[in-house]
Amino acid sequence: MSLFSRKGNALGLDIGTTSVKIVQIKKTPHEAQIVNYGIAPLPPEAIVDGMIMDFEPILTAINQILKEKNIKEKNVSTSVSGRAVIVKKVQLPMMSDEELADSIAWEAEQHIPFAIDDVEVDYQLLRPALDSKQLDVLLVASKKEKINNLTNLIRNSGLNPVIIDVDAFAIENSYEFSYPDHREDTVALVDIGAELTNINIISEGIPFFTRDISFGGNTFTKIIQKELLLSFEQAEETKIGLADKERTPTRSSQFDLGESDLDTSALASLLDEEGEATSQVEEIVSKQLEELATEIMHSFDFYKTSGEEKDIERVVLSGGSSRLHMIREQLSEHLNLPVEVSNPLNNLTFDSKKIDYQQLENDAPYLNVAIGLALRETGAK
Numbered sequence: 001m002s003l004f005s006r007k008g009n010a011l012g013l014d015i016g017t018t019s020v021k022i023v024q025i026k027k028t029p030h031e032a033q034i035v036n037y038g039i040a041p042l043p044p045e046a047i048v049d050g051m052i053m054d055f056e057p058i059l060t061a062i063n064q065i066l067k068e069k070n071i072k073e074k075n076v077s078t079s080v081s082g083r084a085v086i087v088k089k090v091q092l093p094m095m096s097d098e099e100l101a102d103s104i105a106w107e108a109e110q111h112i113p114f115a116i117d118d119v120e121v122d123y124q125l126l127r128p129a130l131d132s133k134q135l136d137v138l139l140v141a142s143k144k145e146k147i148n149n150l151t152n153l154i155r156n157s158g159l160n161p162v163i164i165d166v167d168a169f170a171i172e173n174s175y176e177f178s179y180p181d182h183r184e185d186t187v188a189l190v191d192i193g194a195e196l197t198n199i200n201i202i203s204e205g206i207p208f209f210t211r212d213i214s215f216g217g218n219t220f221t222k223i224i225q226k227e228l229l230l231s232f233e234q235a236e237e238t239k240i241g242l243a244d245k246e247r248t249p250t251r252s253s254q255f256d257l258g259e260s261d262l263d264t265s266a267l268a269s270l271l272d273e274e275g276e277a278t279s280q281v282e283e284i285v286s287k288q289l290e291e292l293a294t295e296i297m298h299s300f301d302f303y304k305t306s307g308e309e310k311d312i313e314r315v316v317l318s319g320g321s322s323r324l325h326m327i328r329e330q331l332s333e334h335l336n337l338p339v340e341v342s343n344p345l346n347n348l349t350f351d352s353k354k355i356d357y358q359q360l361e362n363d364a365p366y367l368n369v370a371i372g373l374a375l376r377e378t379g380a381k
């Protein structure tokens with residue numbers, strides 16, 4: 001099937017901890033074009049620990065994007081993630097499609113640590129196992145409360161939810177669309193947001209291991225805040241500014257002090273202080289990256305012990321925190337694998353009358369989920 005042949009123009013809506021992202025993609029038989037997109041920030045109290053706590057600021061953010069970008073489309077694909085969502089690959093005895101549909105709730109109950117009445121269950125048949133006596137089935141269960149909250153919120157904003165996906169699969173969809181030549185590869189997709197890191201190990205287009213870790217950009221910011229006695233905002237700024245800072249400013253390279261009467265010792269100590277703070281922040285970030293790598297390794301170990309023989313070839317990062325200073329180098333060293341940052345814009349065109357490409361490129365790391373959702377075929381699960 002051609003990548004571009006699918007129909008359906010639902011908006012991709014990603015409600016993250018720090019911002020709402022909306023992407024609109026128009027598909028023709030020859031291309032998929034971003035016709036519109038927007039990102040609007042959320043205050044910290046809107047979503048706490050992955051749970052929607054306050055409808056108002058989220059509605060405001062959604063409506064701000066729709067209005068500013070003059071978006072008329074009402075159908076929406078959105079997604080859930082975090083603790084209220086369980087994704088599990090299970091093997092079931094060979095059975096017909098009807099039998100599978102009838103028994104899925106019972107099967108789910110054996111594999112999911114929630115009361116079955118509290119969850120919505122969905123599944124996808126991955127492939128018949130090699131010996132043809134078993135089926136590989138991907139089970140997805142999400143707390144009903146989470147889905148209901150989300151759909152109520154979307155309806156309140158005047159939109160119509162048509163697909164509720166899972167963040168990790170939206171990221172996979174975006175990756176597979178952007179890198180069609182890598183379809184056969186075994187890669188770990190790692191999206192690092194503000195509160196969560198979504199891991200999805202895929203091989204030949206099949207998700208083999210999916211997990212959300214409670215670790216993200218906020219983890220780094222909070223530790224910088226605590227260790228350097230800063231406000232959250234100051235710590236966030238420090239973290240984001242890290243990449244631009246000179247590591248160890250020296251008098252000679254930074255300023256030509258010449259023969260002037262400047263109090264060079266005061267200036268030197270200021271520079272020293274700044275240099276010291278920077279290296280202190282770098283140290284904190286490095287230590288946290290090591291912890292994140294350890295968590296990612298646990299997932300890799302699970303994948304390996306689940307009997308999958310294909311080695312992970314590389315790690316593909318996305319999410320706002322994929323911008324973190326030195327993240328690629330450090331994760332690569334700890335995981336002993338090549339680490340890349342995905343470009344979800346590969347294979348997409350954009351409407352140059354409405355969209356500034358420089359800005360779009362800059363926003364790309366935030367957009368993987370919303371792009372993956374906007375690419376979904378409406379009518380699909």
Ligand SMILES: Nc1ncnc2c1ncn2[C@@H]1O[C@H](COP(=O)(O)OP(=O)(O)OP(=O)(O)O)[C@@H](O)[C@H]1O
Binds near residue numbers: 016320
């Ligand atoms: N240049 C940068 N350096 C480091 N971190 C950055 C940079 N730019 C953005 N971030 C971080 O990216 C995070 C936001 O990314 P993103 O929008 O993907 O998360 P989210 O979707 O809001 O959160 P979640 O998916 O966890 O609910 C914030 O923690 C922010 O600090």
Ligand SMILES: [Mg+2]
Binds near residue numbers: 015193
């Ligand atoms: Mg996110």
